[in-house]
Amino acid sequence: MNYGKHLKAIRQYRGLSQADVADALGVSRNTISSWEVGRTEPNMEMVSKLASLYRCKSDSFITGNIEVDYVLNDQEQKLIETFRHSSESERLAIQRAITFALLMNKDGGEI
Numbered sequence: 001m002n003y004g005k006h007l008k009a010i011r012q013y014r015g016l017s018q019a020d021v022a023d024a025l026g027v028s029r030n031t032i033s034s035w036e037v038g039r040t041e042p043n044m045e046m047v048s049k050l051a052s053l054y055r056c057k058s059d060s061f062i063t064g065n066i067e068v069d070y071v072l073n074d075q076e077q078k079l080i081e082t083f084r085h086s087s088e089s090e091r092l093a094i095q096r097a098i099t100f101a102l103l104m105n106k107d108g109g110e111i
Contacts, residue, residue: 003035003038003042003047003061004035004036004037004038005036006060006061007032007035007036007042007050007061008036010054010056011032011036011054013073014053014073015073015074016053018032018033018036021050021053024049024053025046025049025050025053027046042061047061055077
C-alpha cells in the first residue's frame with residue numbers, strides 16, 4: 001500500500017510541517033518524508049498516532065479513502081465546539097449571523 005500522497009495531503013491541509021509531525025510522533029523529519037514519498041510506510045502504531053494527530057479514522061490510511069474535507073482544521077473545530085456549548089438562543093443568533101454574512105458576501109456587500 002502507498003500512503004504517501006494521502007499522508008502529505010492531509011498534513012498540508014492541517015497546516016503542519018513535516019517537522020511538526022515528526023516532533024509530535026517522536027520520529028525524524030526524514031521518516032515523515034520517507035512515508036510521504038512512498039519509500040517506507042508507517043507501522044500500525046504510527047498509523048494510529050497519525051490518525052489521532054490528523055483527527056481522522058485510522059482505516060482511512062489503510063483503505064486510501066481519505067476525505068480531506070471530512071477533517072476539520074483547528075478553527076473549524078473551535079467553531080463547532082463553541083456552537084455545541086451555546087444555548088438555544090445563542091445558536092439561533094449564530095445561525096442568523098452566518099446567514100446574514102453569506103447573503104452579504106453573495107451580493108458583493110461588505111460585512
